[in-house]
Amino acid sequence: MAESNQSLWGGPERSSWIRLRTLILLRWVAIFGQITAITVAQHSYHVQLEVTLCYLAIGVSVIGNLTASFLFPQNKRLTEFQNFLMVLFDLFQLAILLYLTGGLNNPFALLLLGPVTISANVMSTRSTLIVGAVAIALATLLAEFHLPLRTEIGLVLQIPDILLFGNWAAIIIAIVFIGAYSHRVSSEARSMSEALAATHMALAREQKLTDLGGVVAAAAHELGTPLATIKLASSELIEELDDRPELKEDAALIREQADRCRDILRDMGRAGKDDLHLRQAPLSTVVHEAAEPHIDRGKTVHFAEGPVLDGDVQQPSILRKPEIIHGLRNLIQNAVDFSRANVWVEAEWTSDKITVCIMDDGRGYPSHLIGRIGDPLMRRRRAETDQRARPEYEGMGLGLFIAKTLLERSGADLEFANGSDPYQHLSDKPDRRGAIVKVEWPRKRIDAQQGDTPVPSGRNQHIQV
Structure with a gap:
């Protein structure tokens, strides 16, 4: 992850997504609940409490909220460390009230x-572990050290030791389980959100390039006739101006520039595809076209095409969707990056x-990750040996996720396997022992002539500017 996205506290700036105003409102709700609980316990159930100290603890929280409201703008977003301190403050304030x-x-x-x-959902793993450890320590201390609850006649309200131990164990287990569960789920959601954003950016870029190429192709097509007319007229002028060399030179220049x-x-029209x-x-x-950027990268890319079982079905003309081209390009790039030579x-x-079907002669996918291929950001850091072997390769996970997402968006189903796996059914050729990915579409989804969305026929429309 980029350095700008890292906090000085040691984790990504996830907490900066939360406004200070949101935490202030949550704290006001907690303050109101604490005051209500103390008031009801004292007046309805006549429980004897250290009311002055309780309200003093609540007052500290009130002062903190008012100070934050006046000193900072409503849209301020906390850093990781600031959010960590606020969560610890709330934890200690609650622990004092419980004491x-x-x-x-x-x-x-x-x-x-x-x-x-809260920490598990919006903060880094390190901060969450610290907050969880502090909560466990405070719960353990509160089990032994606290002021007793007394009724109006002085009777101590205390549950049996076995139930007290059960409460302590339940709180500890809940802290560990709910904290880990919340942190894991929120991390998965963040990873998926970031990966989908990257996918949309890649698709938008491919679409812009396609649209730009279409404009260029249309311009080249429309300007072809007037340029040919200029060239013809200038050629005739050159023949008629033999006796006037200064004008003949200008006519030759016109033809040359045409x-x-x-x-x-x-040359520009070669990129145009929107006709x-x-x-x-x-x-x-x-x-x-999808493989073109990776053909001259030191690996040999072999192409083969034909109907299944030597049938007589004509080669289909398919839609040139950006999702298909960019998705196949990512898969081919991955194969080129990890192949040995072919x-x-x-x-x-x-x-x-x-x-x-895209295959290579490399080492294949890690066997323990086959079932997770296509998950975003599943590989965090490469080993040093891999970095030396493939210095051009930045990481595995996001690129395959983008490819899988884009191709599935076009209606494809993807299968991943290793050629060295004796139980795989995607290839039976012994020289293709590396990674294998099979992309399969129902023909009607991408057939440009007989599919669900056939390309219209007729004359091209003029571009509306």
Whole structure:
């Protein structure tokens, strides 16, 4: 993760997503609940409490809230360390109130879970572990050290030791379980959110490039006729101006510049794909286009295409969706990064299915991660040996997640396996012992002529500016 996203406290700045105002409002709710509980216990049940000390502890929380409200703007967002201090403050303030009101004999001791849960959801692992350890220590101390609750006649309200131990054990288990559960779930949600954001950015970039190429292609197509007319007219002028060399030179310059404009537009037009006739392409063309950035990277990329079982089904013309091109490109990049020398890209089709299989001769996927391939950010750091072997490779997880998400968005199903696995069914060729990924679409989902969304036919429409 980038350094700008790291806190000085040692974790990512997750707590900066929470406004100070939100925590202040939650603390006001807690203060109101504490005052209500003390008032009801004293007046309705005539429990004898150290009221002055209790209200003093609540007053400290009130002063802290008022100070924060006046000193900071409502939209201030806390840093990791500031949020950590606020959660610890609430934890100690609650512990003091519990000490004054019977310790673990007080049923409200369960509220010790509150700060731990907040920390687990919005703070780093290190901060959560510290808050959880402090909560466990305070619960243990409160089990032994506290002021007793007394009735109006002086009777001590105290539960049996076995129930007191049960309360302590339940609170400790709840702190560990709920803290770990909340932290794990929130981490998964954050990882998925970040990965989806990266996926949307990649797709948006691919779509912009496609749209830009379409504008260039349309411009090249529309300007072709006037440029040809200029060239023809200038050629005729050159022939008629033999007796006027100064004008003949200008006419030759016009023809030369017209040729230059034609060459520029032709080169730019190679990237254009938004013409009605270019919104679709044969399957092999799309596969080659996806692999093009990785062909000259020192590995040999072998292509093969054909109908399954040597059938006579014609090669399909498929939609040139950015999701398909970018998704296949990521898979091919992963194969090139991890292969030793060769990558195989095979495209097959039947009357109802289209399949692209990408294989390499590398070490394959780690066997213990096969079931998790496609999860975002599942690999945190490469070993030093891998860094030396593949210095161009930044990490595995997010790229495969983007590819899997984009291709599934286009209607594909993906299967991952290792060629060295004797039980895999994706390939039976002994030289392809590395990673294998099979991408399969129902033909109707991406067929550009007979599918669910066929490309319209007819004349191209003028671009509306």
